[in-house]
Amino acid sequence: MKKLLIGFLALSLVVVFAIPATATDIDVSGTYYIRGWYDDSQLLNESTASALYEQRLRVQSVFKVVEGLKLTVQLDAMEQVWGTNTPRTQPEGCSNWATTNGFRDDTYEGNVSIEMTRLDFVTKFGLISAGYWDTNVWGCEFGDNSFKVGRIQWTVPIGEKFYVIAGLEKDYEGDSRGWGGFCSQPSDADTDAYILAGIYRGEQVEAGLLWKGVRAAAYREGGFTVPDGYGGYTSVPITAAFNVLSPYFKATFDPFYFEGQLYWADGSISFEDYASSFPDVDLEGLSWYLMGKYSFGSAYIGGIVAYSQGDDPNTSSVEGYAVNGGWDWNPCLILWNDDFNYKANGVLGHNHYSRTDGQMRNAQLYQIFAGWNPMEDLALKASYTVAFADQDMIGWPPGYGAMQVDDDYGSELDITANYKIYANLDYMVGFGYFWAGDFYKGNEVLRSVYESQYDPEVSNTYLLVHKLTLSF
Numbered sequence: 001m002k003k004l005l006i007g008f009l010a011l012s013l014v015v016v017f018a019i020p021a022t023a024t025d026i027d028v029s030g031t032y033y034i035r036g037w038y039d040d041s042q043l044l045n046e047s048t049a050s051a052l053y054e055q056r057l058r059v060q061s062v063f064k065v066v067e068g069l070k071l072t073v074q075l076d077a078m079e080q081v082w083g084t085n086t087p088r089t090q091p092e093g094c095s096n097w098a099t100t101n102g103f104r105d106d107t108y109e110g111n112v113s114i115e116m117t118r119l120d121f122v123t124k125f126g127l128i129s130a131g132y133w134d135t136n137v138w139g140c141e142f143g144d145n146s147f148k149v150g151r152i153q154w155t156v157p158i159g160e161k162f163y164v165i166a167g168l169e170k171d172y173e174g175d176s177r178g179w180g181g182f183c184s185q186p187s188d189a190d191t192d193a194y195i196l197a198g199i200y201r202g203e204q205v206e207a208g209l210l211w212k213g214v215r216a217a218a219y220r221e222g223g224f225t226v227p228d229g230y231g232g233y234t235s236v237p238i239t240a241a242f243n244v245l246s247p248y249f250k251a252t253f254d255p256f257y258f259e260g261q262l263y264w265a266d267g268s269i270s271f272e273d274y275a276s277s278f279p280d281v282d283l284e285g286l287s288w289y290l291m292g293k294y295s296f297g298s299a300y301i302g303g304i305v306a307y308s309q310g311d312d313p314n315t316s317s318v319e320g321y322a323v324n325g326g327w328d329w330n331p332c333l334i335l336w337n338d339d340f341n342y343k344a345n346g347v348l349g350h351n352h353y354s355r356t357d358g359q360m361r362n363a364q365l366y367q368i369f370a371g372w373n374p375m376e377d378l379a380l381k382a383s384y385t386v387a388f389a390d391q392d393m394i395g396w397p398p399g400y401g402a403m404q405v406d407d408d409y410g411s412e413l414d415i416t417a418n419y420k421i422y423a424n425l426d427y428m429v430g431f432g433y434f435w436a437g438d439f440y441k442g443n444e445v446l447r448s449v450y451e452s453q454y455d456p457e458v459s460n461t462y463l464l465v466h467k468l469t470l471s472f
Contacts, residue, residue, distance in 0.1 A: 008168030030059040041461040043350035054081040126156035142289035144328035158185035169193040216240040242267020262288040263323035282317035310362030310391030313402040325360025333432030336360040377420040408437030
């Protein structure tokens with residue numbers, strides 16, 4: 001940790017002394033939080049209660065060299081579960097086009113980790129941004145799956161309210177890893193993405209449209225599992241190419257507020273050398289979200305409807321691909337909450353086929369919520385959510401693992417309170433109760449054959465969480 005921290009400080013000093021001191025401003029901001037979890041039964045079987053504390057220090061420094069030129073550096077430190085000797089770690093793998101090489105926050109961390117470096121400079125042709133920073137953050141929080149990748153982006157203002165954005169991303173670099181080893185790759189085993197977007201920001205309405213094109217060749221050495229024709233499976237090399245379109249809007253008409261977003265994906269998977277045995281597989285995905293809120297005095301009420309397409313195993317195509325509710329969007333404290341899933345290992349369910357994690361997928365969600373600020377420093381909120389599976393068959397293709405499940409995920413009641421101890425210090429406490437639906441019971445055939453592994457009984461669960469957050 002000391003070596004990394006000294007290196008970070010040395011880098012900061014190099015930047016500072018390499019530019020005129022009179023023209024340099026450094027803005028430092030950040031957060032430090034401590035969060036505690038108590039989960040009664042994350043496996044929904046009444047025997048898996050867990051409790052833990054975890055924390056993170058995040059510091060962001062903005063080096064303003066001259067007007068229109070700045071460098072932003074973000075550092076995370078001491079991100080770990082209390083009582084462990086080492087921070088949370090997740091070793092680099094080769095299984096996910098979206099997060100391999102390019103990485104989520106907290107994925108490859110030590111006691112100190114430099115998470116982001118972004119250079120911004122204004123030219124007469126617009127703003128250019130380059131470096132390692134977040135991608136897959138667009139519009140509303142719904143659908144956001146943020147992770148850090150190498151990016152170059154050009155933002156051009158047209159008038160005072162309209163912006164055009166163009167950019168490219170290097171999500172995964174395979175050429176430089178062709179030396180062999182566990183993650184060896186053939187030539188041109190890259191994943192690249194290109195974006196083009198437009199944003200309108202008016203006084204009452206904001207709206208935007210994004211196009212993102214992705215060529216994912218990280219699996220060219222193998223990794224897509226298909227039936228081998230003999231009752232088993234085999235892994236073959238593939239290349240995927242797909243496009244994503246996403247419009248969104250945010251509208252304020254006091255006392256009403258509305259926002260919504262849609263993601264649509266379309267593409268295909270080619271099997272390269274195995275093309276004669278396996279025809280191309282079509283890819284498609286659809287997810288959308290609508291939220292409305294009505295404010296009156298110090299209170300508000302509202303509702304959310306959200307959808308994420310599931311894969312139909314009776315078709316040869318892959319539905320629900322590339323787009324979902326996102327791990328940045330946490331509609332509940334338990335169900336599809338990535339903080340709970342990723343930080344507290346809260347994957348719901350106890351059999352492999354019928355579990356849910358931190359991303360809303362294959363689902364329909366309906367939520368009502370209400371909030372009240374009884375005093376200036378205290379905010380209360382409650383919500384009730386019901387959810388159902390879009391597809392009640394899981395597995396691809398038919399006859400090779402497809403199974404019938406119930407479409408009822410269940411329902412959840414959440415209550416949270418947030419109190420400002422100081423202007424920069426918040427304390428939050430939350431309670432969530434999840435009534436587990438029959439989805440988590442899995443498949444009747446598997447339960448009868450593997451009774452010990454696929455226990456048909458599921459229990460409800462509840463969660464207690466509290467969090468102390470310092471912002472500076």
